[in-house]
Amino acid sequence: MKVYNSMSGEKEDFVPLTMGHVSIYVCGVTVYDLCHVGHARSSVVFDVIRSYLTYKGYGVKFVKNFTDVDDKIINRSKEEGVAWDLVAKKYIDEYYVDMDRLGVARADVEPLATEHVEDMIELISGLMSGGYAYVMDGDVYFSVDSFDGYGKLSGRSLISQEAGSRVTVDERKNNPLDFALWKRSKEGEPFWESPWGPGRPGWHIECSAMSRKYLGDTFDIHGGGADLIFPHHENELAQSEAFTKKPFVKYWVHNGFITLDKEKMSKSLGNFFTIRDILGNFDPEVLRLFLISTHYRNPIDFSYQQLADTEVSIDRHYSTVLRVDTFLKSHGSKPKKDSEYEAFSVSVSSFREKFIESMDDDFNTAQAVGHIFDLVRSVNRYLDAKPSGDVAHALLTEAMKLLDEVCQVLNVFRKNPKDWYRSLMKTRKLPITEREIDSSIERRNAARKAKDWIKADEIRNSLLSCGIILEDRPGCTGWRVKV
């Protein structure tokens, strides 16, 4: 298995520190607002990575934090006149609403920064006594010059940084890149007591403290969005290694951005869609599949058109599942020699291996999804050959079992088709009920029996104008939502 490591800039063989176990820490969100599509991507990407490692048989310990105290939360608290901790709590709740809908599983540990201030103080004290930090007017700074490896993750040298830096130089700092470990609190701001006076932790220190507490001094995978590489992860790394004198992380994994018209989606630019915005118009599965249809390190240019295309592709999948369900329920027991059996059998038996091969190559979900659609086509082709008998049943059952197995890892395509259509009816707000559809179908079938094609077509067209498409199959008429 290969994993791309941001530290080396190369795909590396994945060998965890402890055989059979993988420890992962992912930087979560700062809870001051609703999550946008970029947060969704990061969450889904690491959800899949975690899930795949579990599928491979590793015991996975997955930690993802919430930053629940910082400037933005405090600002939001002032704007809304709501206590800062209630702001944080509110957006943690909202986060779970979105993530649950996207099928993102809870992490094993989801620590809050505010509940680990003691751990951070311990770390900062250690850095002070080790000569890595200094106090300035109640603030504590990490001195980047005191740590030899500073810049090794983001690939920048201290000298080159100073030249073109856009950072406003704080004259009190030894080096403009020195960053706060502890911030003296201003009037009315939340604070904790510390050896340096009342204050609150700097941003980076929480991840060093919490990852160490739950995963130890060194752990396997540290993840997050690519925008966290510098300064956040660079700083975490410096703090942690300065404190423990051990390597901090074995594999740094960073996901690419969501862009809008090629520009990074971000709060500050205001060019973002919240997850909530999208889920008002699409089933959550559409967003999830859309996000994993591109390799996790590549940028994704967000558009409603692409979501709509993804929706159609999901529909293709479910309509195939429905076809298979219908076939498996029928009792054609006459064994029939069909020409497609051999070819389909090969598709089925090689499927799992292909999936694993894709995912082993730096979690190539895009290719894995391609394999799923390959199998979908094979299934349809096989069904078109009108197979029959126990052997056909067994092979199709096997195909569906395999499909289910990999779809469980990706957590897509797991509804039953009817629920998918119901969901589409809801997101499209179709002006018709299932009962009305069924009764229309009955009336139409009566007309068809009487060969009254005009009336039959009239009924079909009227359903179509409500967004419902009919499919006449031998023995029954099915319906789908037009996508």
Add this chain to the structure above:
RNA sequence: GGCGGCGUACCCAAGUGGCUAAGGGAGAGGUCUGCAAAACCUUUAUGCGCCGGUUCGAAUCCGGCCGCCGCCUCCA
């Protein structure tokens, strides 16, 4: 300015040294059907930004150029 990434068909997107360049969407033709729909088949890149080079062989490696983007300030 420093560091990094990207450029594959009408759109999206895999592929990073060697079989016919995955897959999805869209378009065209066909099979099936009362007609449809779905499905399937054929079709849409002799070519992977441009120009050179390495190699028996490159979208894939190397060099140059053009274009786009990210990080260097909070950011998934």
